[in-house]
Amino acid sequence: MLFNSIDFAIFLPIVFILYWFVFNKNLKLQNVFVVIASYFFYGCWDWRFLFLILFSTVIDYSVGFQLAKEAHKTKRKILLWISIVVNLGLLGVFKYYNFFIDNFTTMFSFFNMRIEASSLNIVLPVGISFYTFQTLSYTIDVYKRKMEPTKDFISFSAFVSFFPQLVAGPIEKASNLLPQFYKKRTFDYSKAVDGLRQILWGLIKKVVIADNCARYVNEIFLHSDYYSGSTLLLGALLFAFQIYGDFSGYSDIAIGTSRLFGFHLKKNFAFPYFSRDIAEFWRRWHISLSTWFKDYLYIPLGGSRGSVWSKIRNVFIIFIVSGFWHGANWTFIVWGVLNAIYFLPLLLTHENRVNTNVVAEGKSYPSVNEFLNILKTFGLTLLGWVFFRADNVQHALHYMARITSLSLFTVPKFLKMGGVYTTLMLIMIFILIEWKGREQQYAIAEFRFKQAKYMRWVFYLFLGFILFYYGDFNKTEFIYFAF
Template identity: 70%
Template sequence: MLFNSIDFAIFLPIVFILYWFVTNKNLKQQNLLIVLASYLFYGWWDWRFLSLILFSSIVDYVIGLQLLKQENITKRKILLWTSITVNLGFLGFFKYYNFFLDNFVSAFSFFGMEIKASSLSIILPVGISFYTFQTLSYSIDVYKRKLEPTKDFVAFSAFVSFFPQLVAGPIERATHLLPQFYKKRTFNYSIAVDGLRQILWGLFKKIVIADNCAEYANLIFNNSSNYSGSTLALGALFFTFQIYGDFSGYSDIAIGTSRLFGFDLMKNFNFPYFSRDIAEFWRRWHISLSTWFRDYLYVPLGGSRGGTWMKVRNTFIIFIVSGFWHGANWTFIVWGVLNAIYFLPLLLTNKNRNNLETVATGKLFANVNELGSILITFGLTVFAWIFFRAENIAHAVQYISDLFKNPDSFLSINIYWKYKKTILLIVLFVFIEWLGREGQYAISNLGLKWKRPFRYALYYAIIMAIFWSSGKEQEFIYFQF
């Protein structure tokens, strides 16, 4: 079920009413309602894959209880690796089977050996990368004794399948989200209103910004050999804002929806395109995934505590794995390697922890140095997104080659005029994001600072823009990951 669909517009109020007016006196009933609503939400896409979520929930629930009873270190490790193997086994089969098979065959063909192997027509279950990592966080934290395993299977199932963030995050830690299912929730009007405001801004990001950018990004990338360098640059720019509006918009809707039901989800995007270096960008982009890899992969590998070689090795591992997490294509791995290369100089010069505060805090404008750093970081990010969006490595290389073939085309005003509506939308979007960059989301700050007439004028303008653009409905990009 898509957040930007009529189905969800009907589904959400019904669940909300049942949650607060029918089951509100019984915590177990509320949790059970969340499970049923979440399974309906997910099964709306394809009910067959509900068995995966259920099986994963049962496996990790049982392993958690066994870890509680078991003190033997070897047996505890066996239990942990059982959870890791089952969860990553499902993920590997559905997401990477054909990738490894095709590359295995190609490798032997390179040495003159022909191997006959048939790839499978595998449908990738929506959100499997997200809920797999969420359940793994539970098993790992229980193993490390950071979390007491739950004996409430309904609460645990609600944690695994919680519908607002089930298919595209944020990837919640068990230590943060699971305890919220144990506590009685009471309706808070101000939090609910702020949640609706965040949903509104998320819908604007998705429907007005991402979907409009997607129309031209898809056209340009799918027919890149037919366009001039300036148009290809615009295509990369459009995709840059498409993926941000699409994914951060989903996160805003997920977080806002959760607040309607009395839950607090972690912030997943923190205005990443205003970053002054790549390290800051990765502290602000897909925060739930980057911190997951940091805590469960980077730190266990040694982090940055060892020598130079260990720092370099761990940096490349974390970015390559992050790239591969996004999909079974070499383009994602190259995208990860590029970001590792961007990040490495900062790490080796101990500047990766600079710029911890929001740029130009308390000021309207950034200074010249900050603006220059933002533009350089943004340019590097746009370049890397070309590999992320391209169909394959050859397409990405050709796209970049064609991008610089005809530099004179960048001076043609007619090309930019052709896409004027989308360019103006991006400029307006960046302006609003800049004004609200110190808030939890862009219009949260504006909603508090502006007087009521201006505030409501902004909300009505956003609603009108959403309805004006709603005819170009597209799935969220991260559903494929």
């Protein structure tokens, strides 16, 4: 079930009414209802994969339960490794099996050795990369004694399967989301309105920005051999806003929907395209995944402590693993390596924590230096997105070669340039609104006008017009469903 579908528009109010007016008297029943609604939501894609979620839930709940009773260090490690092997094993089979088999056979054929190894026709379960990491955070934190294991299987099941963020995050730590299922929720009108406002902005990001960009991005990348460098640069630019609108739009809808039910999910995007360096970009892009890798991989490896070699090693490990998490393709690994190369100079010169505040905080405009740094950071990010979007590494290199050719200095030519100009206009409006609200939780969280109150309603009517007039409601899937 897609957030940008009629199905969800029917599903959400029904669940909302039942949640607050039928099951609100009993916390346990309310949590049971959350689990049922979440399983129904996920089952609309493929009910067979519900068994994977249930299996992962049972394993990690059981491991946590046993860790509470086990004091022996070795046995505790065995329990932890059971959780790690099961969760990463599920990822390995469904997401990476064919990648490893294909590369394994290719490697042997390079040495004129033939081996028989067939790929499997495996369907990737939607959201598996998200909920496996979410349950892993629970067992790791319980193992490290950072939180008490739960004895409430229903609450734990609701934590794992919570439908707003089940299939594309944010990846919530158990220490933040799980305790919220223990407490009685009361309806808060102001939080609900805020949630609806964030859902509105998320929908605009998805159906107005991302899906309109996707029409031209798909055409340009598919037929990149036939376009000039300037047109290919335009395609990369549009993809940058497609992926940002698509993924941050999903996060906004997920967070807004959660607020309707009395839950607080952590911020997943913080206006990353206004970053002044790559380190700042990664503190603002897909925050939940970056935080997960930092807490459970980067810091255990030693982080930025130790020798220069250790620092370099750890940075490359974290970015390569992050790239590989996104998909079983060498393009994602190259994308990870590229970002590691961007990040390393900042780390080694101790400049990776320079820009921790909001750009031009309290001001209307950035300084010339801030503006140039934003452009530089966006340009580096744009190069990375070419590898992220390309079919393979060769395609990405060929795409980049054409961008850097003399045809870069020609006027972009595209059969549907009228539509492209409209999309660019929408992007400019989008950037202005994002800039205006960059100090808030999301762009329109506290949009204020010095004029009369009716201006606020004019603004919302304007957003509604943009949404329904320019929105693409063809039920296009979110990009991160493939990850």
